[in-house]
Amino acid sequence: MVSEEDLIRTVSEAFAQGWRQVKLYFMCGLPTEEDDDVLQIADMAHNVIRAGRAASGRNDVRCTISIGGFVPKPHTPFQWAAQAHPDVVDSRLRKLRDKVNSNRKLGRNVGMRYHDGEPSLIEGLLARGDRRVGRVIERVWREGGRFDGWSEHFSYPRWVDASAAELEPLGVSLEWFTTRERDRDEVLPWDHLDSGLERDWLWDDWQDALAGREQDDCRWTPCFDCGVCPATGTDIEVGPSGTTLLPLTVVNPIRGNAGTGG
Numbered sequence: 001m002v003s004e005e006d007l008i009r010t011v012s013e014a015f016a017q018g019w020r021q022v023k024l025y026f027m028c029g030l031p032t033e034e035d036d037d038v039l040q041i042a043d044m045a046h047n048v049i050r051a052g053r054a055a056s057g058r059n060d061v062r063c064t065i066s067i068g069g070f071v072p073k074p075h076t077p078f079q080w081a082a083q084a085h086p087d088v089v090d091s092r093l094r095k096l097r098d099k100v101n102s103n104r105k106l107g108r109n110v111g112m113r114y115h116d117g118e119p120s121l122i123e124g125l126l127a128r129g130d131r132r133v134g135r136v137i138e139r140v141w142r143e144g145g146r147f148d149g150w151s152e153h154f155s156y157p158r159w160v161d162a163s164a165a166e167l168e169p170l171g172v173s174l175e176w177f178t179t180r181e182r183d184r185d186e187v188l189p190w191d192h193l194d195s196g197l198e199r200d201w202l203w204d205d206w207q208d209a210l211a212g213r214e215q216d217d218c219r220w221t222p223c224f225d226c227g228v229c230p231a232t233g234t235d236i237e238v239g240p241s242g243t244t245l246l247p248l249t250v251v252n253p254i255r256g257n258a259g260t261g262g
Contacts, residue, residue, distance in 0.1 A: 001214055004044060008051045011063075015052040021062040022048060028092055029070040029084030029117070032210060038092040041065055042099035046106040064111040065100075067093065069120030073127050075195040077205035079188060082181035083124045086117030093117075118156040122148075124178040125163065130189035133177065135166040196228035 011022050026041055045063050052061035069089050072078040093114050101107040125133060139162040140148070147153040163174035182188065184203055191199070201224070208215060218224050 001217075004047070007044070008047060011048050012051045012055040015061055016055040018056075020056075020058075020060060021064065022052075023064045023066060024048070026065060026067045027070040028067050028096075028114070029089045029120070031078065031081045032212070033084070033092075035092055035095060038096050039099045041067070042096055042102075042110075045100060045110045046103055049106045049109045060109075062109050062111065064113065067096075067112070067114040069115050069117050069123075071120055071124045071127055074188070074190040075193075075197060075202070077202050077209055079128070079190075079202065080182040080184070080186075080206055083121065083178045084117070085179050086121050089117030089120065119151070119154055121174070121178055122154075122156070122159045125159070125174055128189070129177045132167060132170055132172065136162045139166055198225075198227035201226045 007024075014022060024041075024045065028038055030037075045065050048063040049061060052063070053059055069086075070084065072081040072083055093116075097112055100110050100112060125136070129136075136159070140158055143158055143162065145153075145155065145158055148155070148159075160174060167173050167176075205215065215224075218226075218229075223229065
């Protein structure tokens with residue numbers, strides 16, 4: 001719920017105070033995303049450069065856009081979402097790069113860093129896979145997979161081949177775990193684990209996301225009854241240690257300064 005006007009105002013102040021570079025973070029492959037949504041990142045980056053030049057009076061200001069492939073995760077409203085195929089993600093990133101460079105005067109001051117779609121798909125397999133994916137991990141390891149988090153060691157074909165060999169005889173596939181949308185009644189591999197958040201609340205939030213409805217920050221609004229806040233009587237513990245987390249108390253900045261003299 002931060003508008004582009006908020007962003008431009010903030011970076012303008014930073015550039016006016018002497019900063020010469022800002023870095024903006026985005027995701028590609030979000031649910032309901034279209035090509036134009038990603039291309040607007042280029043427009044925003046160009047506007048940041050314009051604002052920076054105007055605020056600083058210099059032409060050497062820079063903006064770096066860093067883009068990661070979106071990976072749906074368990075215990076979030078997006079646990080039911082279909083992950084974008086690598087071909088879709090990579091195509092949108094190529095179009096974005098072309099759009100950034102289409103304006104040479106502004107584009108030369110914009111840097112672009114991104115993650116290819118293929119590693120993100122394998123991350124999605126590991127994020128939402130069930131115990132059958134253990135066979136894939138072991139096969140990749142036995143076939144030489146090491147340090148796959150580093151791009152120079154990552155082999156997408158090795159993961160695809162291992163998934164086909166180990167999952168398809170069991171009636172599932174790499175795509176079944178990643179690019180397929182789940183329905184509300186499907187039993188998910190992590191449903192037996194309690195993260196505190198109510199499943200119905202997550203589903204309602206997922207529907208709000210699909211409809212483009214914004215969710216207020218519950219620190220400043222009435223409780224949404226998500227099930228995880230200590231205010232609802234939930235005792236959250238860290239691992240097996242039995243240590244409870246620090247209480248999540250809201251500090252009203254206005255009230256907090258009311259008693260100070262000056």
